[in-house]
Amino acid sequence: MLKAYVYKVALVLMVLVSSACDSWLDLKPENGIVGKEFWKTKEQVNSAVVGIYASMLDQDFAEKIFLWGELRSDMLMANTGIRSNELEVMNGNIVDTNPIADWRPFYRTINQCNTVIELAPGALAEDRTFTQEQLNAYLGEAYAIRALMYFYLARSFGDVPLKLTATISDDQAVALPKSPQAQVLNQVAKDLLQAEEFAVINYGNNAFNRGRITRYSVNAMQADVYLWKEKYDSAIIATDKIINSGQFGLVQGVNNPQWFQQLYAQGNSSEILFSLQFNAQRTNPFFPMFSTVTGRRFVAATRVLEQVFPPDPVDVLNADLRANASVRVTTGEVWKYMGLTEEERRTQDQSYAHWIFYRYADVLLMKAEALVAQNNGRGAEALELIRTVRRRANALPGTDNANIDPNSTNDMINFILDERAREFAFEGKRWYDVLRNARRSGYSRQDLLNQMVLNSAPPDRQQSILNKYKDPNSHYWPIYQYELTTNKSLEQNPFYIGR
Numbered sequence: 001m002l003k004a005y006v007y008k009v010a011l012v013l014m015v016l017v018s019s020a021c022d023s024w025l026d027l028k029p030e031n032g033i034v035g036k037e038f039w040k041t042k043e044q045v046n047s048a049v050v051g052i053y054a055s056m057l058d059q060d061f062a063e064k065i066f067l068w069g070e071l072r073s074d075m076l077m078a079n080t081g082i083r084s085n086e087l088e089v090m091n092g093n094i095v096d097t098n099p100i101a102d103w104r105p106f107y108r109t110i111n112q113c114n115t116v117i118e119l120a121p122g123a124l125a126e127d128r129t130f131t132q133e134q135l136n137a138y139l140g141e142a143y144a145i146r147a148l149m150y151f152y153l154a155r156s157f158g159d160v161p162l163k164l165t166a167t168i169s170d171d172q173a174v175a176l177p178k179s180p181q182a183q184v185l186n187q188v189a190k191d192l193l194q195a196e197e198f199a200v201i202n203y204g205n206n207a208f209n210r211g212r213i214t215r216y217s218v219n220a221m222q223a224d225v226y227l228w229k230e231k232y233d234s235a236i237i238a239t240d241k242i243i244n245s246g247q248f249g250l251v252q253g254v255n256n257p258q259w260f261q262q263l264y265a266q267g268n269s270s271e272i273l274f275s276l277q278f279n280a281q282r283t284n285p286f287f288p289m290f291s292t293v294t295g296r297r298f299v300a301a302t303r304v305l306e307q308v309f310p311p312d313p314v315d316v317l318n319a320d321l322r323a324n325a326s327v328r329v330t331t332g333e334v335w336k337y338m339g340l341t342e343e344e345r346r347t348q349d350q351s352y353a354h355w356i357f358y359r360y361a362d363v364l365l366m367k368a369e370a371l372v373a374q375n376n377g378r379g380a381e382a383l384e385l386i387r388t389v390r391r392r393a394n395a396l397p398g399t400d401n402a403n404i405d406p407n408s409t410n411d412m413i414n415f416i417l418d419e420r421a422r423e424f425a426f427e428g429k430r431w432y433d434v435l436r437n438a439r440r441s442g443y444s445r446q447d448l449l450n451q452m453v454l455n456s457a458p459p460d461r462q463q464s465i466l467n468k469y470k471d472p473n474s475h476y477w478p479i480y481q482y483e484l485t486t487n488k489s490l491e492q493n494p495f496y497i498g499r
Contacts, residue, residue, distance in 0.1 A: 041222040042130035045120045049138045052112045053212065056276055058063055061105035062355060063285045068156050068477075071100070074455035075304055075421065077332065081295030092457060092465035096478035096496055103157065103480065106149045113146035116167040117377030133270055140198030146388055147191035148221060148357070151279055154184040155228065157491065158476040162187060175489040177478075185229055191224045202247075210268040211354075216242050217274035220358035223366045224329075232370040239367035248273065248360040250392045253321040259327050260342045273363070277357040286337035287351035294348070299332030300426075303455055308421050312396050316438035321393045326425040334426050361389050361423050365416060372412040373440065379406030386419050395422070410445070413437055417448070435475055443472065471495050 040043055054075040055061070070076055071089050078087055085098045094101075120138055124130055153160045159178040164187070219241045226235035241463065242248060251257040251271045262269045267277070278284045288294040307325035326336055326341055336354045340346050346353075368382035383406045390400065405410050420433050438448040446469075453465045468474045473495035484490055 002486060005304070011088050012400075038131050039123045040126040041123060042127050042134055044122050045116070045130070045135070047136050048116050049141050051114065052097075052142060053277075054235055054282075055112055055269065056145075057110045057278060057282045057422070058105055058108075059285045060102075061109070062276065062278075063289075064100065064102075064105060065355065066289075066426075066428050068098055068152070070426060073427060073430035073434065074452045075219070075301055075308075075430050076298045076456075077301040078298045079299045081297045083297065084354065086297065090459050092468060094478065094494065094496070095499060096481045096484070097357075098478075101477040102482065103160070106153055107163075108151045110146055110163065111167055113149070115168060117146075119168075136198040137200050140195045140200070140215075141219070142193035143191045144199065144213040147188045147225075150184055150191075151188050151221065151228075154181050154188065155435070156477055157479070159475070160184060161487075161490070165188040175487040178491065185225060188225055189222070189229065192218055192225065196222070205266055207277065208436045210272040211277035213274065214469065216245060217358060217376060218245060220273045220363055220366075220434070223363065223370070224358075227366060227369060227373075230373070230440060232374045235370040236367055236374075239363050239370070241327060242273070242360070242363050243367070247494060250360055250364075250389065252371075253393045254391070259321060260339065263359075264325065264336050264353060265340050267356075271360045272354075272356060273358040273360065275357060277358075278354055279350065280350040280352055283349065283351040284337070284353060284355065285351075286353065287346065287348045290334045290338050293295045293365040296333070298334065300327040300334055301456060302332075304425065305329060306333075308418075308425065311395070312398065318394075318396065319461065320395050320399070320422065322395075322422050331460065336426055356427060362429075364389055365420055365423065369413070369416050369437075372409055372416065375409050379408075379412055379466040382412060382416075384408065386416060386468065389423060391421065393423070395419075413445070439472070449475070468495075486496070 009356065017167040038048075040162060067086070071086060076090075078090055082090075085100055088094070088098065089100060100219060101440070108235075117139060118379050120135060122143075125134055126133065127201070150160070150162070158181045161176040161179075163176055195213065196215055196218045199213055199218050201215050203209055203212065203214070215283040219238045223235045223238040223242075224234070226238060233301060236491075247270075249270050251259055251263045251269050264272060269276060276284075289297045290299075304327055305323075309320055309326070312318040323329075324335070325339075327333065335342075337351070338346055340350065364385045368385040371382040373387075383404070387400075399422070401415055404415060406412060417433060417437060424433075433451050434448050439444045449469050450466055451463055457465050473493055476493055476495075477492050478496035479490055
């Protein structure tokens with residue numbers, strides 16, 4: 001009953017917040033939660049927090065977190081239904097009028113977080129049954145999701161406006177300039193420290209534990225942020241908090257015919273730390289992307305079946321379990337969002353596979369990356385973490401460099417990136433994984449980005465894109481033209497000026 005109630009509240013709030021005005025950053029939520037009469041009870045605060053999650057079920061938001069993480073990488077190939085703005089990005093023609101670069105869904109969610117952070121404490125004086133501990137838990141959720149939104153923005157745009165106060169009326173819509181990426185990431189780390197202090201450990205409800213912020217999902221975000229900030233000791237500490245909790249584990253694939261259903265189709269397994277909980281009432285936008293019914297926009301790139309999941313040359317029946325879970329060999333269809341089982345296909349009204357932000361395999365591989373990047377002789381420990389993930393999926397010997405030197409930083413990073421491509425195929429991580437490692441130590445691994453271009457770009461476009469990628473500003477999206485028009489304090493990413 002509680003879960004049904006939460007979803008009903010989420011749907012109501014989703015309708016309300018979607019009517020926001022078109023002022024700067026499209027921030028103002030014109031609904032009851034901005035009024036002083038709203039913040040009277042703990043139930044109202046809970047409703048406002050549930051509304052934050054509901055805002056992330058927005059089709060545009062969900063589509064963007066996929067496209068931003070995959071469209072410029074080397075795992076997708078255009079199909080007949082592809083939209084022209086998507087094809088332009090894949091061909092390296094990115095302009096500031098492309099709506100894929102519209103960041104407004106993220107700032108709408110940020111403003112809902114800011115509203116909760118600013119106004120929820122007032123309910124303490126109004127509701128004597130509302131405790132400081134309960135308030136802190138709600139604030140922890142708001143701080144964590146605000147951090148996650150800014151983390152996406154900083155990784156995708158570089159410098160972005162940093163607004164930490166709520167916009168609840170038109171006269172508060174101040175036009176802000178961009179803040180440097182480093183400052184934004186520092187604020188993300190600060191928010192996550194606050195969220196870690198406040199967040200609950202366990203809701204006593206499995207769906208909430210996987211679909212709402214917990215202290216462990218905060219730790220996973222921290223590890224990811226610290227990898228970007230090149231603070232590897234801190235990343236290891238964050239991953240160890242999850243590993244040592246004993247609350248999570250890999251869903252074993254070998255000899256488990258229910259592996260796909262448990263991890264992807266049903267969701268909320270012991271491997272999940274945080275995911276968007278789509279359902280029959282709020283379906284995700286992925287069916288139209290990958291289904292022939294609606295004009296399939298994308299298929300898996302040829303290299304996915306040839307290099308990421310190569311066949312066993314000795315035993316054709318032997319396969320990495322993640323291959324069949326990711327893609328259909330005959331059609332290139334991306335299966336993670338289309339399958340109810342490894343064989344049974346979803347229909348459009350069943351398009352409610354959860355979007356996984358973080359899961360336990362990610363924690364293990366983030367720790368492995370931090371150990372390798374430390375370059376302090378812990379490569380063997382990292383190698384064992386990688387092979388732990390591989391063993392659960394029956395990874396083939398042909399994808400394992402058996403003679404790898406665990407103390408060779410470059411070789412180990414290459415191995416980790418290859419394994420992340422297999423493990424998180426089409427989960428919105430590939431572009432960020434490659435960019436994070438390419439930019440380390442002042443772009444010491446530019447070759448990783450270059451190789452991705454060679455893997456994916458049309459031959460007649462490769463040299464042009466390689467030349468563009470020499471400028472680090474090209475690795476980020478342009479500021480969408482609408483934002484430049486409505487906010488005169490914004491300056492365009494210099495790479496796109498005059499293009």
